[in-house]
Amino acid sequence: MIENRKYIIIGVFCLIGLVYLSRLFYLQILDDSYSLESSSNSIKRVIEIPYRGQIYDRNGKLIVYNSPVYDLYVTPKKVSIPDTLAFCRLVGLEQTEFDSIMNHAKAYSYVKPSLFLRQLSKEDFARIQDALVDYQGFEHVTSSMRTYPAHTMANTLGYVAEVSKEQLEAQETPYYRQGDYIGRSGLEKQYESVLRGQRGIKFVMQNVRGVVKGSWKNGAFDSLAVAGKNLHTGIDVEIQQYADTLMQNKVGSVVAIEPSTGQILCMVSAPTYDPNILSSRHFSKSYAQLAKNPYKPLINRPIMASYRPGSTFKLIQALVAMQDGAVMPSSIFSHAGVPMKCHCYRSGRLNISGAVQYSCNPYFYHVFRRLLYNNAERNTFKASATGLQHWHDMVSKFGIGQKLGIDLPGELKGSLPDADYYNRMYGENHWKFSTVYSLSIGEGELLINPLKMANVAAIIANRGWYYTPHIVSGIGKAGEGIDPKYVEKHEVGINPQYFEHVIEGMQGAVEHGTVTAAATIPDIVICGKTGTSQNKKGKDHSIFVAFAPRENPKIAIAVFVENAGWGGIAAASVASLVIEKYIKRQVFDHALDKKVKEANYLPAITPPQKPAPKKIEPPRKDSVAKPLMVKATPPQPTAPATAEAKSSIASRPAPTSEN
Known part of the structure; x- marks a missing residue:
C-alpha cells in the first residue's frame, strides 16, 4: 500500500x-x-495613423481631403542634444519655445513619446530628416492635415484639433494618445468614429543610433492602418459658395433643403471664415483671433442662433387653425378691436390666402384667438390654458420647440411656450389670451433657428410631411450607411387640401404681395413668406422662407439677415438668387446680384471709450510760499466728457449671437 x-x-x-x-x-x-x-532596445514599435475619410458634395466634388504631413515626437528620457541652439535653428524654434515643449513632454511622461512638433510639410521634413539622426530621443510619424479646397462651410464641416487631457481621461476604450487629432466640431465631430479609421502598428529593426534597418520578422506582427470611411453629402458646393458671396458683409444664415429627401443643399453661417486656417500648425493663434471677432464667426447660426420667427410663423398658424376647424379657408375678419397694426389696409376683405399674401396681423390675431377658444368653456383662464396646450401640441409636430435631430452637434431646440410655461411665469390663473396674443404673429416667447424654418418650407412644399434634415447622404458609398432615422417620413397631421390655400397666398406674396418685385424670377413659380423679427437691441431682422417651383418642388429655403429690416427686401432677394442659381445653374438678374453682394448690414461695433484723463491744475503763484496751508481738491472729469463716455458705452450693440 x-x-x-x-x-x-x-x-x-x-x-x-x-x-x-x-x-x-x-x-x-x-x-x-x-x-x-x-x-x-533593437525593435521599434511604430504607430501608423490612418488617413481620415474624405468628404464629397452631391456631385462628387471633394470638399475635404488629406494632405500628408509629418509629426515629430520626443521621448524625454532618450533625448541627447549636444547643441541646443543648433537644434533649435534646425527645427525653427526659439529657445523659450523648445524649453516649454520639453517641460510639457516631461510633465506628461518621462519615458513615453509625446508630440514635439506637428504638421511638418514634406519639404520641411526632408530638410531635417538626415540631421535628426544626430539627436536621440526624436522620432517622426506620418500624419495628415485636413485641406478644404472649396474654402467654404467652415461651421458645418467643423475642424480637427489635438485631443484634450479631459478627452483622454474620459475614454472608455483607450484609443487616443497625447498629440492625436480628434474632430472637435461640425461633421468632423459628429462622424468622428467613422472618419478616423483604425490605426496600425509596424515593428522595425533599428541600430544603436536609431537608424531603421528594415521590417522585423517580415512584418509578421504588423497590423495595417485602415483609412476612415468617406462621407457623401447632399451639399451642392457650387450653390454653397454662391450663397456665401451673397452673405458677405452680413450677419445671418441661409439654409436650403431638398424637400423630397431632407438633404441639405447649402448651409451658410455668416460671417464665415476659411476652414483651412484652423487646419494648420498655427491653430491656437487662428482660433483665438476668430474667438475675439465681435461678429462671432465660430457660432453655427443655422442651428445655434435663436430668433423670433415673426410673420413666417403665420404659415403654421393658418394650417393649424384650418385643421382644428377654428377657421375656414374663406373666413374673413375685421381689423376692429385688434391691439396690433396692419400694413395691408384691406380690413374685412381678406380670406386666409389673402391674409398670408399681405401678412395681415389683425387677421392672425383673430385666428389665434379662435384657436385658443375653439369649443372651449367660458372660463377665460381654463379656455386659454386648454386651448394653448392643444395649439402647442399641434405646432410641435412641425418641429418647433424641439431638436429636429440634424447630424450636427450643438443644435438648439428653441422655445414653444405652453400653459405650464405661463403658469410658472405669471402664476396659475394669472394669465389669459391678452397675455399671449403676440404669439399669433410669431413674436413673444417663441424662438426658432433658421434650420427649423427651412424645414417648415419643406413641409409645405411636400403638403404635410418631411424627412429629418441631414447633411450626410452616404457613408462609405453614396446612399448607404446613414442612420435610418433620416429616411423615416414624418407627418404633421394637417389635411393636404389646406396646404393649397396657404401655398396660394405664398405665391401671391412673391408675385404681388410683400416681396420686392426684384425678387421674382421669370419661368420659376416661387412660393414664399416674409417675416420681420423684432429685435430690442438694434434694427429688426429680415426673414424669408420659400420653396420652388410650386409643383414638384426642388428646393426649400430660409434666409435670415440680421439688422436688415423688412423681410421682403434683404432676405427675399438672397433667397431668390439662390433659388435661381440652383434650378437654372446660373443667375440672369445681374443687377440684383450686384445689389445684394454690395449691401452691407453689419452692425457697427463701437469700441469702449476710455474716460477722459484727469486734468491736473498747476499750483497758483500765491500758494507756492505756503504750500502746507493750501488744501488741494483732486480735479474731477468734466460733465460733458463723462456723459459722452456713458452714452458711448450704452449705445454699443450686443453680440449678434444673442439677437
Whole structure:
C-alpha cells in the first residue's frame, strides 16, 4: 500500500514537471511575444495613423481631403542634444519655445513619446530628416492635415484639433494618445468614429543610433492602418459658395433643403471664415483671433442662433387653425378691436390666402384667438390654458420647440411656450389670451433657428410631411450607411387640401404681395413668406422662407439677415438668387446680384471709450510760499466728457449671437 502511494506521488511530480517543461518550450521556442518585449532596445514599435475619410458634395466634388504631413515626437528620457541652439535653428524654434515643449513632454511622461512638433510639410521634413539622426530621443510619424479646397462651410464641416487631457481621461476604450487629432466640431465631430479609421502598428529593426534597418520578422506582427470611411453629402458646393458671396458683409444664415429627401443643399453661417486656417500648425493663434471677432464667426447660426420667427410663423398658424376647424379657408375678419397694426389696409376683405399674401396681423390675431377658444368653456383662464396646450401640441409636430435631430452637434431646440410655461411665469390663473396674443404673429416667447424654418418650407412644399434634415447622404458609398432615422417620413397631421390655400397666398406674396418685385424670377413659380423679427437691441431682422417651383418642388429655403429690416427686401432677394442659381445653374438678374453682394448690414461695433484723463491744475503763484496751508481738491472729469463716455458705452450693440 505504501509502495503504491510512492509511485502515485512520483507520477504527480513527473506530470507537473512535464507541464512546466511544455510551457517553457512554448514560451521560449514557439511564442515570439516575449522575444518582442525583450528586443525593445533593437525593435521599434511604430504607430501608423490612418488617413481620415474624405468628404464629397452631391456631385462628387471633394470638399475635404488629406494632405500628408509629418509629426515629430520626443521621448524625454532618450533625448541627447549636444547643441541646443543648433537644434533649435534646425527645427525653427526659439529657445523659450523648445524649453516649454520639453517641460510639457516631461510633465506628461518621462519615458513615453509625446508630440514635439506637428504638421511638418514634406519639404520641411526632408530638410531635417538626415540631421535628426544626430539627436536621440526624436522620432517622426506620418500624419495628415485636413485641406478644404472649396474654402467654404467652415461651421458645418467643423475642424480637427489635438485631443484634450479631459478627452483622454474620459475614454472608455483607450484609443487616443497625447498629440492625436480628434474632430472637435461640425461633421468632423459628429462622424468622428467613422472618419478616423483604425490605426496600425509596424515593428522595425533599428541600430544603436536609431537608424531603421528594415521590417522585423517580415512584418509578421504588423497590423495595417485602415483609412476612415468617406462621407457623401447632399451639399451642392457650387450653390454653397454662391450663397456665401451673397452673405458677405452680413450677419445671418441661409439654409436650403431638398424637400423630397431632407438633404441639405447649402448651409451658410455668416460671417464665415476659411476652414483651412484652423487646419494648420498655427491653430491656437487662428482660433483665438476668430474667438475675439465681435461678429462671432465660430457660432453655427443655422442651428445655434435663436430668433423670433415673426410673420413666417403665420404659415403654421393658418394650417393649424384650418385643421382644428377654428377657421375656414374663406373666413374673413375685421381689423376692429385688434391691439396690433396692419400694413395691408384691406380690413374685412381678406380670406386666409389673402391674409398670408399681405401678412395681415389683425387677421392672425383673430385666428389665434379662435384657436385658443375653439369649443372651449367660458372660463377665460381654463379656455386659454386648454386651448394653448392643444395649439402647442399641434405646432410641435412641425418641429418647433424641439431638436429636429440634424447630424450636427450643438443644435438648439428653441422655445414653444405652453400653459405650464405661463403658469410658472405669471402664476396659475394669472394669465389669459391678452397675455399671449403676440404669439399669433410669431413674436413673444417663441424662438426658432433658421434650420427649423427651412424645414417648415419643406413641409409645405411636400403638403404635410418631411424627412429629418441631414447633411450626410452616404457613408462609405453614396446612399448607404446613414442612420435610418433620416429616411423615416414624418407627418404633421394637417389635411393636404389646406396646404393649397396657404401655398396660394405664398405665391401671391412673391408675385404681388410683400416681396420686392426684384425678387421674382421669370419661368420659376416661387412660393414664399416674409417675416420681420423684432429685435430690442438694434434694427429688426429680415426673414424669408420659400420653396420652388410650386409643383414638384426642388428646393426649400430660409434666409435670415440680421439688422436688415423688412423681410421682403434683404432676405427675399438672397433667397431668390439662390433659388435661381440652383434650378437654372446660373443667375440672369445681374443687377440684383450686384445689389445684394454690395449691401452691407453689419452692425457697427463701437469700441469702449476710455474716460477722459484727469486734468491736473498747476499750483497758483500765491500758494507756492505756503504750500502746507493750501488744501488741494483732486480735479474731477468734466460733465460733458463723462456723459459722452456713458452714452458711448450704452449705445454699443450686443453680440449678434444673442439677437
